[in-house]
Amino acid sequence: MTTLEITLKNGEQSGMVKQFQPEQTVSGTLLVIPDKDLKCRHLYVRARWHTEGRGDRDSGIGAEVDLFQGTLKAGMPTEYQFELTLPREPWSYAGHFINILWEIEAVIDLRLAKDPRTAVEIVMSPAQPAEDF
Amino acid sequence: MKVKSIFTIFGILLFLCTGLLIFGSLYNSNMQPQLIPILIGGTFGIILLGLLFYWLFGVITRRAIGAPIIEVSPTTLRVGETFSVTCQQTFKRNANVTGIKIALIRREIAKYTRGTDTETVIFNHTVQESEEPGRVFNAGETFLFSDRWKIPPDEMHSFKSRNNFIKWMVTITIGIQGWRDISKTVQLTVLPETLSE
Numbered sequence: 001m002t003t004l005e006i007t008l009k010n011g012e013q014s015g016m017v018k019q020f021q022p023e024q025t026v027s028g029t030l031l032v033i034p035d036k037d038l039k040c041r042h043l044y045v046r047a048r049w050h051t052e053g054r055g056d057r058d059s060g061i062g063a064e065v066d067l068f069q070g071t072l073k074a075g076m077p078t079e080y081q082f083e084l085t086l087p088r089e090p091w092s093y094a095g096h097f098i099n100i101l102w103e104i105e106a107v108i109d110l111r112l113a114k115d116p117r118t119a120v121e122i123v124m125s126p127a128q129p130a131e132d133f
Numbered sequence: 134m135k136v137k138s139i140f141t142i143f144g145i146l147l148f149l150c151t152g153l154l155i156f157g158s159l160y161n162s163n164m165q166p167q168l169i170p171i172l173i174g175g176t177f178g179i180i181l182l183g184l185l186f187y188w189l190f191g192v193i194t195r196r197a198i199g200a201p202i203i204e205v206s207p208t209t210l211r212v213g214e215t216f217s218v219t220c221q222q223t224f225k226r227n228a229n230v231t232g233i234k235i236a237l238i239r240r241e242i243a244k245y246t247r248g249t250d251t252e253t254v255i256f257n258h259t260v261q262e263s264e265e266p267g268r269v270f271n272a273g274e275t276f277l278f279s280d281r282w283k284i285p286p287d288e289m290h291s292f293k294s295r296n297n298f299i300k301w302m303v304t305i306t307i308g309i310q311g312w313r314d315i316s317k318t319v320q321l322t323v324l325p326e327t328l329s330e
Contacts, residue, residue, distance in 0.1 A: 022325060051297045054254050055243025058294035089325035093289045096256040097243040098297045126212070126327045127287050 003033035004106050004118040006045075011122065019123040022088045026063075026122070030080045030106050034072040038116075042109040043068040045082045047102065049090060049124075054097040062087040062102070062124075072108070092123045147183055151176045187313075194312045199225045201305050203319045210301075210321060213286035213328035220278040220305045222315075224270040229310035235303070236262040237282055239289065242298040260285065267308070278305075290325040 008028040011018030020026055030045055044066055050059035063084040072078070084104070093100040105119040201222040210216055220235050241256040261282050270276065284301070292299035301321040308314050 051294065053243060053297070054245060056245045056296040058296050060294070089290060090292050090294075091289060091325060093292070093299070095241050095289070095299070096258065097241045097254055098292075098299065100292070 002035050002038065002108065002116040003031065004108070004116055005031040006104055006106055006118060006120045007031070008104065008120060008122070014123050017121050017123055019125060020086055021126055022086060022091065022124060024086055026084045026086060026104060028082055028104065030067065030082060031077060032072060032080070032108070033077045034074050036074045038072040038074075038108060038110060040068060040070060040072050040108050041111060042066050042107075043072075043080070044105075044107045044109060045080075045084065046105045046107070047084045047086055047122075047124075048105055049100055049102045052099040052101060053095070086124055091125045147179065151179060191313045194309070194315060197226060198228055198307075198309060198312060198315060199223050201307060201315060201317045203303060203305055203317050205303050205319045205321065208319065208321050209324065210284050211324050211326040211328050212284050212288055212290060215281050215283045216321075218278070218280055218282050218303055220276075222276040222305075222307060224272060224274050224276075226272045228270045228312070229267070230270055230276075231267040231308035231310055233265040233267075233276060233278075233308075234262060234306045235265075235278055236260075236306075237284075238302050238304060240298075240300045240302060242300065244296040260288065276307075284323055286327065288323070290323045291321075 006028055007030075008018050008026065010025075010027050011020045013019070026047060028045075030043075032043070044064055046064045047062040048059060049062060051057055063086060065082050065084060067080040067082060068078075086102075090100050092102055101121065102124045103119040103121045105117065108116045110116075199222065201220060204217075204219040206217050208216075218235065218237075222233075237260045239258045239260055241258070242253060243255075244251055244253050246252075263278065263280065265276070265278070282303075289299055291301055301323045302318050303321065304316060304318045306314055306316040
Protein backbone atom coordinates (compact mmCIF):
# COMPACT_ATOMS: atom_id res chain seq x y z
CA MET A 1 0.00 0.00 0.00
CA THR A 2 1.33 3.40 -0.98
CA THR A 3 2.19 5.64 1.95
CA LEU A 4 1.15 9.28 1.82
CA GLU A 5 1.92 11.47 4.81
CA ILE A 6 1.16 15.16 5.17
CA THR A 7 3.04 17.25 7.73
CA LEU A 8 1.96 20.84 8.28
CA LYS A 9 4.73 23.25 9.22
CA ASN A 10 2.72 26.27 10.30
CA GLY A 11 -0.70 27.05 11.78
CA GLU A 12 -1.76 27.37 15.38
CA GLN A 13 -2.63 24.27 17.33
CA SER A 14 -6.36 24.22 18.12
CA GLY A 15 -7.15 21.07 20.05
CA MET A 16 -6.26 18.13 17.83
CA VAL A 17 -5.98 20.14 14.62
CA LYS A 18 -4.10 23.11 13.21
CA GLN A 19 -5.92 26.38 12.73
CA PHE A 20 -5.28 28.81 9.91
CA GLN A 21 -6.60 32.25 9.15
CA PRO A 22 -8.52 32.89 5.92
CA GLU A 23 -6.09 33.77 3.09
CA GLN A 24 -3.17 32.44 5.11
CA THR A 25 -0.54 30.30 3.39
CA VAL A 26 -0.36 26.69 4.52
CA SER A 27 3.17 25.27 4.33
CA GLY A 28 3.91 21.62 4.64
CA THR A 29 5.56 18.52 3.29
CA LEU A 30 4.16 15.46 1.63
CA LEU A 31 6.00 12.17 2.01
CA VAL A 32 5.28 9.59 -0.69
CA ILE A 33 6.44 5.97 -0.51
CA PRO A 34 4.89 3.97 -3.37
CA ASP A 35 4.45 0.22 -2.91
CA LYS A 36 5.01 -0.28 -6.64
CA ASP A 37 5.97 1.83 -9.63
CA LEU A 38 3.17 4.33 -10.19
CA LYS A 39 2.57 6.27 -13.38
CA CYS A 40 1.42 9.40 -11.70
CA ARG A 41 -0.58 11.73 -13.91
CA HIS A 42 -0.69 14.33 -11.17
CA LEU A 43 0.30 14.52 -7.53
CA TYR A 44 -2.16 17.00 -6.12
CA VAL A 45 -2.20 18.69 -2.76
CA ARG A 46 -5.42 20.56 -2.13
CA ALA A 47 -7.11 22.62 0.51
CA ARG A 48 -10.72 21.59 0.29
CA TRP A 49 -13.90 22.06 2.26
CA HIS A 50 -17.06 20.05 2.53
CA THR A 51 -20.30 20.24 4.44
CA GLU A 52 -21.60 17.65 6.86
CA GLY A 53 -24.91 17.45 8.64
CA ARG A 54 -28.52 17.10 7.58
CA GLY A 55 -28.15 18.56 4.11
CA ASP A 56 -26.66 16.81 1.12
CA ARG A 57 -22.91 17.20 0.98
CA ASP A 58 -21.43 20.20 -0.78
CA SER A 59 -17.73 20.60 -1.35
CA GLY A 60 -15.21 22.86 -2.95
CA ILE A 61 -11.50 23.24 -3.58
CA GLY A 62 -9.98 26.35 -2.05
CA ALA A 63 -6.45 25.91 -3.37
CA GLU A 64 -4.54 23.27 -5.30
CA VAL A 65 -0.97 22.57 -6.38
CA ASP A 66 0.30 19.89 -8.73
CA LEU A 67 3.59 18.70 -7.22
CA PHE A 68 4.72 16.00 -9.63
CA GLN A 69 3.97 14.24 -12.91
CA GLY A 70 5.81 11.10 -13.95
CA THR A 71 6.80 7.76 -12.47
CA LEU A 72 7.03 7.29 -8.74
CA LYS A 73 9.51 4.50 -8.05
CA ALA A 74 8.50 1.62 -5.79
CA GLY A 75 9.81 1.84 -2.24
CA MET A 76 11.58 5.15 -2.83
CA PRO A 77 10.57 7.77 -0.26
CA THR A 78 10.23 11.23 -1.76
CA GLU A 79 9.38 14.37 0.14
CA TYR A 80 7.64 17.28 -1.57
CA GLN A 81 7.35 20.78 -0.15
CA PHE A 82 4.09 22.58 -0.77
CA GLU A 83 2.44 25.91 -0.10
CA LEU A 84 -1.25 26.61 -0.45
CA THR A 85 -2.93 29.96 0.01
CA LEU A 86 -6.32 29.50 1.58
CA PRO A 87 -9.30 31.45 0.21
CA ARG A 88 -11.25 33.96 2.31
CA GLU A 89 -14.28 31.68 2.68
CA PRO A 90 -16.11 29.60 3.79
CA TRP A 91 -14.90 29.54 7.35
CA SER A 92 -15.00 26.35 9.38
CA TYR A 93 -18.37 26.11 11.06
CA ALA A 94 -20.10 23.85 13.55
CA GLY A 95 -23.84 24.48 13.58
CA HIS A 96 -27.07 22.65 14.24
CA PHE A 97 -27.79 21.20 10.78
CA ILE A 98 -24.66 22.34 8.99
CA ASN A 99 -20.96 21.81 9.62
CA ILE A 100 -18.25 23.09 7.32
CA LEU A 101 -14.97 21.21 7.51
CA TRP A 102 -11.63 21.95 5.91
CA GLU A 103 -8.82 19.55 5.12
CA ILE A 104 -5.50 19.39 3.34
CA GLU A 105 -5.71 16.49 0.93
CA ALA A 106 -3.03 14.71 -1.10
CA VAL A 107 -4.02 12.58 -4.07
CA ILE A 108 -2.01 10.59 -6.59
CA ASP A 109 -3.98 10.74 -9.81
CA LEU A 110 -3.58 7.38 -11.57
CA ARG A 111 -4.99 6.20 -14.85
CA LEU A 112 -7.65 3.46 -14.50
CA ALA A 113 -6.88 2.78 -10.85
CA LYS A 114 -8.03 3.89 -7.45
CA ASP A 115 -6.21 7.09 -6.52
CA PRO A 116 -4.19 6.78 -3.28
CA ARG A 117 -5.31 9.57 -0.97
CA THR A 118 -4.74 11.03 2.46
CA ALA A 119 -6.07 14.07 4.27
CA VAL A 120 -5.39 16.13 7.37
CA GLU A 121 -8.21 18.09 8.92
CA ILE A 122 -7.63 21.77 9.60
CA VAL A 123 -9.69 24.67 10.90
CA MET A 124 -9.96 27.81 8.82
CA SER A 125 -11.31 30.62 10.94
CA PRO A 126 -10.32 34.12 12.01
CA ALA A 127 -11.41 33.33 15.56
CA GLN A 128 -8.93 32.69 18.32
CA PRO A 129 -7.86 29.02 18.35
CA ALA A 130 -9.93 27.00 20.78
CA GLU A 131 -8.50 24.36 23.05
CA ASP A 132 -11.07 21.91 21.70
CA PHE A 133 -12.78 22.57 18.41
CA MET B 134 -44.32 36.06 23.77
CA LYS B 135 -47.63 34.23 23.75
CA VAL B 136 -48.06 32.57 20.39
CA LYS B 137 -51.57 32.36 19.09
CA SER B 138 -52.49 28.81 18.33
CA ILE B 139 -55.97 29.19 16.86
CA PHE B 140 -54.78 28.28 13.37
CA THR B 141 -52.68 25.38 14.58
CA ILE B 142 -55.69 24.01 16.44
CA PHE B 143 -57.89 24.70 13.41
CA GLY B 144 -55.44 22.83 11.16
CA ILE B 145 -55.18 19.83 13.48
CA LEU B 146 -58.95 19.63 13.88
CA LEU B 147 -59.40 19.87 10.12
CA PHE B 148 -56.84 17.12 9.58
CA LEU B 149 -58.39 14.87 12.23
CA CYS B 150 -61.93 15.42 11.00
CA THR B 151 -61.11 14.66 7.37
CA GLY B 152 -59.00 11.68 8.41
CA LEU B 153 -61.82 10.32 10.55
CA LEU B 154 -64.28 11.00 7.74
CA ILE B 155 -62.21 9.02 5.23
CA PHE B 156 -61.45 6.23 7.68
CA GLY B 157 -65.08 6.02 8.81
CA SER B 158 -66.36 6.00 5.27
CA LEU B 159 -63.93 3.33 4.11
CA TYR B 160 -64.56 1.24 7.22
CA ASN B 161 -68.27 1.30 6.55
CA SER B 162 -69.01 -1.50 4.11
CA ASN B 163 -72.02 0.39 2.70
CA MET B 164 -69.61 2.92 1.14
CA GLN B 165 -70.07 3.30 -2.57
CA PRO B 166 -66.63 2.81 -4.23
CA GLN B 167 -67.25 5.61 -6.71
CA LEU B 168 -67.53 8.06 -3.80
CA ILE B 169 -63.87 7.58 -2.76
CA PRO B 170 -62.37 9.94 -5.42
CA ILE B 171 -64.99 12.54 -4.58
CA LEU B 172 -64.16 12.20 -0.88
CA ILE B 173 -60.41 12.53 -1.48
CA GLY B 174 -60.92 15.47 -3.85
CA GLY B 175 -63.19 17.10 -1.29
CA THR B 176 -60.56 16.65 1.43
CA PHE B 177 -57.90 18.37 -0.66
CA GLY B 178 -60.43 21.06 -1.49
CA ILE B 179 -61.09 21.70 2.19
CA ILE B 180 -57.32 21.84 2.93
CA LEU B 181 -56.75 24.28 0.05
CA LEU B 182 -59.65 26.36 1.26
CA GLY B 183 -58.13 26.39 4.77
CA LEU B 184 -54.75 27.54 3.41
CA LEU B 185 -56.43 30.23 1.33
CA PHE B 186 -58.35 31.40 4.37
CA TYR B 187 -55.13 31.48 6.41
CA TRP B 188 -53.33 33.55 3.76
CA LEU B 189 -56.30 35.85 3.32
CA PHE B 190 -56.55 36.42 7.06
CA GLY B 191 -52.89 37.49 7.05
CA VAL B 192 -53.57 40.02 4.29
CA ILE B 193 -56.65 41.30 6.13
CA THR B 194 -54.64 41.63 9.37
CA ARG B 195 -51.98 43.72 7.65
CA ARG B 196 -54.64 45.91 6.06
CA ALA B 197 -56.59 46.31 9.28
CA ILE B 198 -53.72 46.78 11.75
CA GLY B 199 -50.97 48.09 9.47
CA ALA B 200 -47.66 46.67 8.35
CA PRO B 201 -44.48 47.05 10.42
CA ILE B 202 -41.43 48.86 9.09
CA ILE B 203 -37.89 47.64 9.77
CA GLU B 204 -34.84 49.67 8.92
CA VAL B 205 -31.40 48.14 9.32
CA SER B 206 -28.28 50.08 8.47
CA PRO B 207 -26.01 48.89 7.03
CA THR B 208 -27.42 45.62 5.69
CA THR B 209 -24.02 44.41 4.51
CA LEU B 210 -21.87 43.80 7.54
CA ARG B 211 -18.63 42.30 8.71
CA VAL B 212 -18.39 39.87 11.58
CA GLY B 213 -18.11 41.90 14.79
CA GLU B 214 -19.68 45.00 13.24
CA THR B 215 -22.49 46.94 14.88
CA PHE B 216 -25.58 48.13 13.04
CA SER B 217 -28.68 50.12 13.81
CA VAL B 218 -32.11 48.51 13.99
CA THR B 219 -35.29 50.57 13.91
CA CYS B 220 -38.74 49.00 13.96
CA GLN B 221 -41.97 50.91 13.75
CA GLN B 222 -45.58 49.83 13.88
CA THR B 223 -48.45 52.26 13.68
CA PHE B 224 -51.74 50.67 14.67
CA LYS B 225 -54.65 51.62 12.44
CA ARG B 226 -57.16 50.39 15.01
CA ASN B 227 -57.21 49.40 18.66
CA ALA B 228 -55.15 46.26 19.13
CA ASN B 229 -54.59 44.06 22.15
CA VAL B 230 -50.96 43.17 21.54
CA THR B 231 -49.83 39.98 23.27
CA GLY B 232 -46.16 40.69 22.66
CA ILE B 233 -43.61 42.11 20.26
CA LYS B 234 -40.38 40.31 19.51
CA ILE B 235 -37.49 41.70 17.50
CA ALA B 236 -34.71 39.24 16.82
CA LEU B 237 -31.37 38.89 15.06
CA ILE B 238 -31.38 35.39 13.61
CA ARG B 239 -28.77 33.15 12.03
CA ARG B 240 -30.75 30.68 9.93
CA GLU B 241 -29.41 27.34 8.70
CA ILE B 242 -31.19 25.86 5.71
CA ALA B 243 -30.22 22.34 4.66
CA LYS B 244 -31.67 20.48 1.70
CA TYR B 245 -31.44 16.74 1.32
CA THR B 246 -32.83 14.19 -1.06
CA ARG B 247 -34.80 11.19 0.10
CA GLY B 248 -35.72 9.00 -2.82
CA THR B 249 -37.02 11.38 -5.44
CA ASP B 250 -38.13 14.00 -2.92
CA THR B 251 -36.12 16.98 -1.75
CA GLU B 252 -36.64 17.87 1.89
CA THR B 253 -35.61 21.09 3.56
CA VAL B 254 -34.88 21.60 7.24
CA ILE B 255 -34.49 25.00 8.86
CA PHE B 256 -32.90 25.94 12.14
CA ASN B 257 -33.14 29.44 13.55
CA HIS B 258 -30.54 30.46 16.08
CA THR B 259 -31.56 33.64 17.87
CA VAL B 260 -28.35 35.58 18.33
CA GLN B 261 -29.94 38.62 19.96
CA GLU B 262 -33.50 39.59 20.74
CA SER B 263 -35.66 42.18 22.40
CA GLU B 264 -39.09 41.39 23.78
CA GLU B 265 -41.70 43.98 24.52
CA PRO B 266 -44.50 42.98 26.89
CA GLY B 267 -48.07 42.91 25.65
CA ARG B 268 -50.44 45.84 26.09
CA VAL B 269 -53.32 47.58 24.36
CA PHE B 270 -52.40 49.98 21.58
CA ASN B 271 -54.99 52.53 20.59
CA ALA B 272 -55.76 53.47 17.01
CA GLY B 273 -53.09 55.81 15.70
CA GLU B 274 -50.59 54.85 18.38
CA THR B 275 -47.07 53.95 17.24
CA PHE B 276 -44.70 51.37 18.64
CA LEU B 277 -41.08 52.33 18.07
CA PHE B 278 -37.94 50.31 18.74
CA SER B 279 -34.45 51.59 18.09
CA ASP B 280 -31.17 50.06 19.12
CA ARG B 281 -27.66 49.21 17.99
CA TRP B 282 -26.92 45.53 17.63
CA LYS B 283 -23.79 43.62 16.76
CA ILE B 284 -22.83 40.54 14.79
CA PRO B 285 -20.83 38.75 17.53
CA PRO B 286 -17.10 38.51 16.72
CA ASP B 287 -17.11 34.71 16.95
CA GLU B 288 -20.01 34.29 14.53
CA MET B 289 -20.20 32.91 11.00
CA HIS B 290 -20.59 34.81 7.76
CA SER B 291 -23.44 34.29 5.29
CA PHE B 292 -22.91 31.12 3.30
CA LYS B 293 -24.51 29.69 0.18
CA SER B 294 -23.81 26.42 -1.56
CA ARG B 295 -25.93 24.00 -3.55
CA ASN B 296 -27.69 22.36 -0.58
CA ASN B 297 -26.64 24.32 2.49
CA PHE B 298 -27.23 27.93 3.38
CA ILE B 299 -26.51 30.22 6.31
CA LYS B 300 -28.56 33.38 6.29
CA TRP B 301 -28.76 36.36 8.60
CA MET B 302 -31.90 38.38 9.23
CA VAL B 303 -33.68 40.76 11.57
CA THR B 304 -37.33 39.93 12.18
CA ILE B 305 -40.15 41.59 14.02
CA THR B 306 -43.16 39.54 15.13
CA ILE B 307 -46.20 41.17 16.64
CA GLY B 308 -48.81 38.98 18.32
CA ILE B 309 -52.29 40.48 18.39
CA GLN B 310 -55.32 39.03 20.14
CA GLY B 311 -57.89 37.89 17.58
CA TRP B 312 -55.65 38.44 14.58
CA ARG B 313 -52.83 36.64 12.86
CA ASP B 314 -49.31 37.45 13.98
CA ILE B 315 -47.77 40.20 11.90
CA SER B 316 -44.14 39.67 11.02
CA LYS B 317 -41.55 41.22 8.79
CA THR B 318 -38.00 40.23 7.97
CA VAL B 319 -34.99 42.08 6.61
CA GLN B 320 -32.15 40.02 5.19
CA LEU B 321 -28.57 40.89 6.09
CA THR B 322 -25.38 39.95 4.32
CA VAL B 323 -22.54 39.07 6.66
CA LEU B 324 -19.26 39.16 4.79
CA PRO B 325 -16.40 36.73 5.52
CA GLU B 326 -14.40 39.54 7.08
CA THR B 327 -13.83 40.58 10.65
CA LEU B 328 -14.13 44.14 11.82
CA SER B 329 -10.45 44.37 12.68
CA GLU B 330 -9.41 43.76 9.05
